[in-house]
Amino acid sequence: MARWEPNAQERLVRAALELFTEQGYDATTVNEIADRAGLTKTTFFRHFRDKREVLFAGQHIHTRLIADAIDAAPGPATPLEAVRAALDALTATFTDDRRDVGARLRPVIAGHTELQERSALKRAKLAEAMTDALHQRGVPEPTASLAADLGIRAFYDAFDQWADPASKQTLTELTRHTLDELRAALATLD
DSSP, rough: OOTTSOOOOHHHHHHHHHHHHHTTTTTTOHHHHHHHHTTTTHHHHOOOOSGGGGTTTTHHHHHHHHHHHHHSSOTTHHHHHHHHHHHHHHHTOGGGHHHHHHHHHHHHHHHHHHHHHHHHHHHHHHHHHHHHHHHHHOOOOOOHHHHHHHHEEEEHHHHHHHTTTTSSOOHHHHHHHHHHHHHHHHHTTO
């Protein structure tokens, strides 16, 4: 693969996942990831601080999508309707050609405490972005945090289903369905 080809970040992510799957996370070096992607170690470090971060590529884009979608939601939208708009924007970026990445990502993260911690931090940052965007709309606490937590839970529960190779639904469909189920479950708490 020529070094000048586009999509360096995506190539690095796919190379890292391949290597982590083949030889394990701990046994894989940054040099090996860069070589597999047809890039240099310097290029790797232009995109990521370390090999752990390669598994969490795009987080800044995801938080921006969430904030922008909540901001763009119609004025009379309820907090959960604004969250749904954010989830629709976020899940639209997870196309079917990325499903295999999700399927390979889960066991790599599950097998390493440091990756689990980084995953939890990513989840918290997404919830924080959602909560902050709801606050900007004037949604008070605890409503903003509760709506954000439900949205993020729906996303992650749906992601686990979507990453299953047997799944045929889009991540957007699964996330909407899961959010509806969580909303219905909340209604039964009274």
